[in-house]
Amino acid sequence: EVQLVESGGGLVKPGGSLRLSCAASGFTFSNAWMSWVRQVPGKGLEWVGRIKSKFGGETTDYAAPVKGRFTISRDDSKSTLDLQMNSLKTEDTAVYYCTGVDTFYSFEMWGQGTMVTVSS
Amino acid sequence: DVVMTQSPLSLPVTLGQPASISCRSSQSLVYSDGNTYLSWFQQRPGQSPRRLIYKVSNRDSGVPDRFSGTGSGTDFTLKISRVEAEDVGVYYCMQGTHWPLYTFGQGTKLEIK
Numbered sequence: 152e153v154q155l156v157e158s159g160g161g162l163v164k165p166g167g168s169l170r171l172s173c174a175a176s177g178f179t180f181s182n183a184w185m186s187w188v189r190q191v192p193g194k195g196l197e198w199v200g201r202i203k204s205k206f207g208g209e210t211t212d213y214a215a216p217v218k219g220r221f222t223i224s225r226d227d228s229k230s231t232l233d234l235q236m237n238s239l240k241t242e243d244t245a246v247y248y249c250t251g252v253d254t255f256y257s258f259e260m261w262g263q264g265t266m267v268t269v270s271s
Numbered sequence: 272d273v274v275m276t277q278s279p280l281s282l283p284v285t286l287g288q289p290a291s292i293s294c295r296s297s298q299s300l301v302y303s304d305g306n307t308y309l310s311w312f313q314q315r316p317g318q319s320p321r322r323l324i325y326k327v328s329n330r331d332s333g334v335p336d337r338f339s340g341t342g343s344g345t346d347f348t349l350k351i352s353r354v355e356a357e358d359v360g361v362y363y364c365m366q367g368t369h370w371p372l373y374t375f376g377q378g379t380k381l382e383i384k
Contacts, residue, residue, distance in 0.1 A: 188320075195363065195375055195376075195378045196312075196314075196320065196363055196365075196375040196378070197375070198372070198373040198375070201373075212371035212372075214372070252367075255326050255329075255367065256302075256367025256368065256370050256373070257322060257325045257326075257365065258310070258320075258322060258365070258373075259322055259331070261319040261321070263319055264319055
């Protein structure tokens with residue numbers, strides 16, 4: 152069974168940092184492109200960023216609102232995906248979902264999400 | 272960036288009746304390989320999103336056949352042939368054609384009348 156389990160969410164002050172993790176199981180993680188998608192409570196879905204597989208050079212891309220502040224990385228030996236978030240803003244408050252990007256450029260797999268609250 | 276526009280944003284439906292959600296993109300979603308990477312997601316209250324449809328019209332495993340997707344180019348539709356109580360939630364379209372900038376529609380909230 153495919154599972155994506157996020158962790159690391161919490162309360163952080165504006166300007167602070169937080170690192171989210173996603174533990175993957177039930178599929179060949181090393182072959183998968185992975186993404187983070189976020190959702191402000193009560194609002195819509197917003198793509199945050201994506202990392203390709205090692206075969207794809209582990210290339211990363213980010214949405215404009217987070218570029219330069221957020222960094223996605225992966226550890227294929229542990230089947231984990233990380234999201235390092237720096238210089239956090241109140242508008243980064245959201246539930247962050249770990250997702251798998253399939254060959255149809257879509258998000259087939261989703262985690263349960265982890266809540267990040269940026270507030271003073 | 273590609274903008275995805277859904278309508279309606281709120282959809283009250285009587286149980287057993289059909290429902291239809293429109294999704295329009297600001298640019299063609301036909302990729303260089305000839306495929307169209309348009310997906311539909313369902314998010315039930317309190318749950319993570321779940322994909323229903325990929326590549327315009329392909330249902331994911333376990334998705335009831337009352338859900339269907341159609342469309343081409345810039346205009347797409349998700350149809351539910353007979354709405355059931357478990358269909359309550361928010362539905363999103365998403366384009367993957369213009370990756371790596373994946374974009375979602377605003378969401379359509381389906382509720383039972």
